[in-house]
Amino acid sequence: MTAEVQPGPxxxxxxxxxxxxxxxxGTLVWDACEKAGVFVPVYCAHRKMEPVxxxxxxxxEIGTMPKLQPACATVVQEGMEVRxxxxxxxxxxxxxxxxxxxxxxxxxPVCDRxxxxxxxxxxxxxxxxxxxxxxTGKVHFDKARALxxxxxxxxxxxxxxxxxxxxxxxxxxxxxxxxQERAVHTVIDTFEGRPLTGEFQGNLPEVCPVGALTHTAxxxxxxxxxxxxxxxxxxxxxxxxxxxxxxxxxxxVRFVSQDNPEVDxxxxxxxxxxSFPELxxxxxxxxxxxxxxxxxRQVPALEATAAAARALALVVEQSGPGAVAVLGTPAMTxxxxxxxxxxxxxxxxxxxxxxxxxxxxxxxxxxxRLAVADLERCDTVLVLGERPELxxxxxxxxxxxxxxxxxxxxxxxxADPDPAELARTVRDRxxxxxxxxxxxxxxxxxxxxxxxxxxxxxxxxxxxEGMNGRGCKDLGLLPDLGPGYVAAPAAGMGGRAILGAxxxxxxxxxxxxxxxxxxxADPAFEAACQRVALLVxxxxxxxxxxxxxHALIPGRTAVEKAGTVTSSEGRVQPVRVALQPRFxxxxxxLRLLVEIGRExxxxxxxxxxxxxxxxAIEAALPAYRGTRGGLxxxxxQWERPA
Amino acid sequence: MFRELIGGLRITMxxxxxxxxxIQYPEExxxxxxxxxxxxxxxxxxxxxxxxxxxxxxxxxCPVGCIYVLAAANDxxxxxxxxxxxxxxxxxxxxxxxxxxxxxxxCPTEAITLGPRLDLADYKRERLVATKEDxxxxxxxxxxxxxxxxxxxxxxxxxxxxxSPTAPVARSATDTA
Ligand code: SF4
Ligand code: SF4
Ligand code: SF4
Ligand code: SF4
Ligand code: FES
Numbered sequence: 088m089t090a091e092v093q094p095g096p097x098x099x100x101x102x103x104x105x106x107x108x109x110x111x112x113g114t115l116v117w118d119a120c121e122k123a124g125v126f127v128p129v130y131c132a133h134r135k136m137e138p139v140x141x142x143x144x145x146x147x148e149i150g151t152m153p154k155l156q157p158a159c160a161t162v163v164q165e166g167m168e169v170r171x172x173x174x175x176x177x178x179x180x181x182x183x184x185x186x187x188x189x190x191x192x193x194x195x196p197v198c199d200r201x202x203x204x205x206x207x208x209x210x211x212x213x214x215x216x217x218x219x220x221x222x223t224g225k226v227h228f229d230k231a232r233a234l235x236x237x238x239x240x241x242x243x244x245x246x247x248x249x250x251x252x253x254x255x256x257x258x259x260x261x262x263x264x265x266x267q268e269r270a271v272h273t274v275i276d277t278f279e280g281r282p283l284t285g286e287f288q289g290n291l292p293e294v295c296p297v298g299a300l301t302h303t304a305x306x307x308x309x310x311x312x313x314x315x316x317x318x319x320x321x322x323x324x325x326x327x328x329x330x331x332x333x334x335x336x337x338x339x340v341r342f343v344s345q346d347n348p349e350v351d352x353x354x355x356x357x358x359x360x361x362s363f364p365e366l367x368x369x370x371x372x373x374x375x376x377x378x379x380x381x382x383x384r385q386v387p388a389l390e391a392t393a394a395a396a397r398a399l400a401l402v403v404e405q406s407g408p409g410a411v412a413v414l415g416t417p418a419m420t421x422x423x424x425x426x427x428x429x430x431x432x433x434x435x436x437x438x439x440x441x442x443x444x445x446x447x448x449x450x451x452x453x454x455x456r457l458a459v460a461d462l463e464r465c466d467t468v469l470v471l472g473e474r475p476e477l478x479x480x481x482x483x484x485x486x487x488x489x490x491x492x493x494x495x496x497x498x499x500x501x502a503d504p505d506p507a508e509l510a511r512t513v514r515d516r517x518x519x520x521x522x523x524x525x526x527x528x529x530x531x532x533x534x535x536x537x538x539x540x541x542x543x544x545x546x547x548x549x550x551x552e553g554m555n556g557r558g559c560k561d562l563g564l565l566p567d568l569g570p571g572y573v574a575a576p577a578a579g580m581g582g583r584a585i586l587g588a589x590x591x592x593x594x595x596x597x598x599x600x601x602x603x604x605x606x607x608a609d610p611a612f613e614a615a616c617q618r619v620a621l622l623v624x625x626x627x628x629x630x631x632x633x634x635x636x637h638a639l640i641p642g643r644t645a646v647e648k649a650g651t652v653t654s655s656e657g658r659v660q661p662v663r664v665a666l667q668p669r670f671x672x673x674x675x676x677l678r679l680l681v682e683i684g685r686e687x688x689x690x691x692x693x694x695x696x697x698x699x700x701x702x703a704i705e706a707a708l709p710a711y712r713g714t715r716g717g718l719x720x721x722x723x724q725w726e727r728p729a
Numbered sequence: 730m731f732r733e734l735i736g737g738l739r740i741t742m743x744x745x746x747x748x749x750x751x752i753q754y755p756e757e758x759x760x761x762x763x764x765x766x767x768x769x770x771x772x773x774x775x776x777x778x779x780x781x782x783x784x785x786x787x788x789x790x791c792p793v794g795c796i797y798v799l800a801a802a803n804d805x806x807x808x809x810x811x812x813x814x815x816x817x818x819x820x821x822x823x824x825x826x827x828x829x830x831x832x833x834x835x836c837p838t839e840a841i842t843l844g845p846r847l848d849l850a851d852y853k854r855e856r857l858v859a860t861k862e863d864x865x866x867x868x869x870x871x872x873x874x875x876x877x878x879x880x881x882x883x884x885x886x887x888x889x890x891x892x893s894p895t896a897p898v899a900r901s902a903t904d905t906a
Contacts (some may be wrong), residue, residue, distance in 0.1 A: 194812075195784075196782055196837045197782055197814040198785060229815055230813070307800040307813075307814050308790070308800075310789060312785075312789050463893070
């Protein structure tokens with residue numbers, strides 16, 4: 088049923104179980120109940136999807152209406168009287184639970200959802216004490232059916248809430264899951280039985296309120312009471328989705344999404360969600376190795392930093408600081424990037440510093456002006472090529488939401504479109520968003536320049552590679568710019584040029600902080616590693632760097648250290664320690680970098696820990712002030728006319 | 730005064746002539762009451778499949794958290810237990826356990842029960858963390874009897890050979906047979 092919604096902010100007042108609440112017009116009774124502090128059980132309703140009212144679990148009594156009404160689909164009206172605790176409601180809930188369990192296999196003990204299942208919880212809270220239906224003679228369907236390599240479906244456990252179907256329809260738009268057959272034979276299946284192929288399958292087990300859709304990677308791995316959850320940031324890309332790291336026995340067993348409406352809107356992509364096995368690698372580097380001052384030997388990490396510093400000092404003394412180059416990684420935290428910048432420019436005194444191979448001269452925070460949540464507010468969004476959505480997959484869901492739920496125009500154009508042509512077709516608009524991968528920043532600049540005169544405002548969002556590619560740029564891990572995009576005292580060589588110079592013998596020492604997959608995959612890196620006289624490597628992942636480093640110093644993985652990372656849109660978010668250090672865990676990179684710097688005579692005030700280091704960043708970079716809890720840094724450059 | 734003395738000596742005399750309560754433990758053992766809660770046993774079905782399905786409900790119910798279960802998926806060709814799931818690892822810390830029996834209460838398949846074994850001393854702490862192999866009934870043909878009074882334990886498993894013959898603590902469930 089629908090209600091007359093008065094325009095304007097006039098709130099609607101109603102009572103829920105006698106408690107008065109005032110809500111905005113158009114609110115659903117379910118939300119009003121929550122606001123009144125009354126819990127209403129739901130299965131089919133989902134905060135991110137349209138109501139369908141198929142499960143009938145949320146039925147409540149409203150005023151004098153003769154029948155019970157679904158709270159998840161009824162809009163509030165002035166003076167409504169909602170009752171959720173009457174005998175009639177209780178009887179209906181009991182009946183509903185009994186129906187839901189008629190053909191349910193009741194195999195909670197082997198079900199992955201057991202312990203965190205709405206069907207278990209509500210059956211216990213609202214169900215009848217015993218069932219009148221015998222356990223034999225149930226209708227059986229397929230168990231443990233692989234819908235893809237990621238998702239396993241148990242058709243018997245499904246309660247037909249349609250959430251998965253609506254997810255594929257409303258959220259991803261790929262319509263890959265459908266309902267089949269009729270009546271008691273109704274089951275969930277993929278469209279025409281084809282395997283699922285989407286990039287967002289991992290959200291399905293989370294929207295499913297029961298144990299029907301489950302993660303194949305988490306199958307039988309743990310129970311909720313085994314798990315320790317730490318809220319952190321996804322290491323998969325620079326979009327900055329919030330996630331829960333669930334660990335058991337010092338291993339990450341799954342990543343779960345956490346709703347951050349400004350960024351991920353409670354969804355994760357499969358690349359990020361299923362990236363956790365990388366963090367459990369048994370061959371991760373734990374021991375420091377020295378190939379300096381004699382044959383290879385294993386030493387404690389802090390002995391290796393001291394030896395590396397001595398060797399670096401020797402190179403600087405013999406050939407000057409310009410013979411040293413420093414390469415970071417977009418996977419490092421802001422604090423580590425800040426320390427590395429200090430080490431390179433402040434202590435060693437070399438201008439050759441970068442965090443990736445490609446060079447972007449003259450970067451400007453204006454390129455990152457547009458917030459991802461504001462994509463829903465742009466009248467037109469131009470997406471340049473495929474690379475933005477390949478780099479940060481969850482962006483696709485935000486674009487689909489802008490298109491489908493907000494009615495915005497989302498145009499996917501070529502990676503290097505004709506700006507004049509675009510200016511002709513996109514016109515008289517209020518706000519235009521231009522979304523591009525950092526590799527296409529020149530094209531995005533041209534498009535923005537062409538559109539600016541005919542639009543109220545053009546804002547750009549540039550998507551960076553790596554978890555913290557944006558933070559590394561903000562903090563000056565760039566050959567030409569220092570922290571805050573101010574020109575560095577002396578411009579040095581960028582990533583690609585450093586490798587070339589090292590391979591040609593023009594550099595004597597290389598300090599590389601990893602893991603940096605881009606470097607590892609590049610043949611020029613191996614050539615450079617072989618040529619330089621001194622290679623200092625800090626990394627967790629074995630590869631080219633660990634094979635060649637003269638001083639190999641082990642670091643910590645993304646779930647073992649604390650700090651902050653900055654997403655592409657400039658949101659500074661905390662990463663937390665999910666796996667507590669135990670015997671044999673190396674010291675955090677921040678400490679290692681500071682130790683090398685101190686050994687070389689540099690001055691680092693305060694302790695080399697994340698919190699005091701962030702305070703130092705705030706002092707050096709006013710845009711970062713007070714952003715640590717997940718706020719976007721606001722840049723003075725934004726106010727400048729484009 | 731004499732009367733008290735005689736009374737006391739009578740008690741002494743009576744006890745001197747009665748059968749002693751002391752038994753020659755461990756060669757001799759007292760009968761264990763049928764419902765005593767001793768060391769756990771993991772049971773099997775008649776066809777040899779393990780009853781335990783690795784559901785971890787025992788671990789969840791255990792008030793001291795001394796049970797560790799790591800489940801895995803059954804290979805349909807060679808199942809360990811009926812159904813999809815089995816316990817790949819199953820460990821109980823017998824020193825931490827308070828023998829409350831909640832685990833047996835929680836188990837949906839009656840896979841775990843507390844058996845009659847009460848002599849759990851050992852020379853090595855690590856050996857008091859019982860593994861699945863230690864707890865599982867052997868098969869085929871094994872049936873646990875109730876208490877086995879008055880009989881010494883059979884020889885301990887060779888790899889766990891007890892350091893002295895006076896401490897014959899074998900840790901396989903077979904030793905209750
Ligand atoms: S599979 Fe899960 S989400 Fe889909 S309809 Fe069934 S219960 Fe609902
Ligand atoms: S879906 Fe929920 S109720 Fe059903 S078997 Fe799994 S845990 Fe039990
Ligand atoms: S008997 Fe009690 S304390 Fe011992 S394992 Fe079972 S539940 Fe835990
Ligand atoms: S012993 Fe019983 S409760 Fe424990 S894991 Fe096995 S089946 Fe589950
Ligand atoms: S939650 Fe309201 S009908 Fe399903």
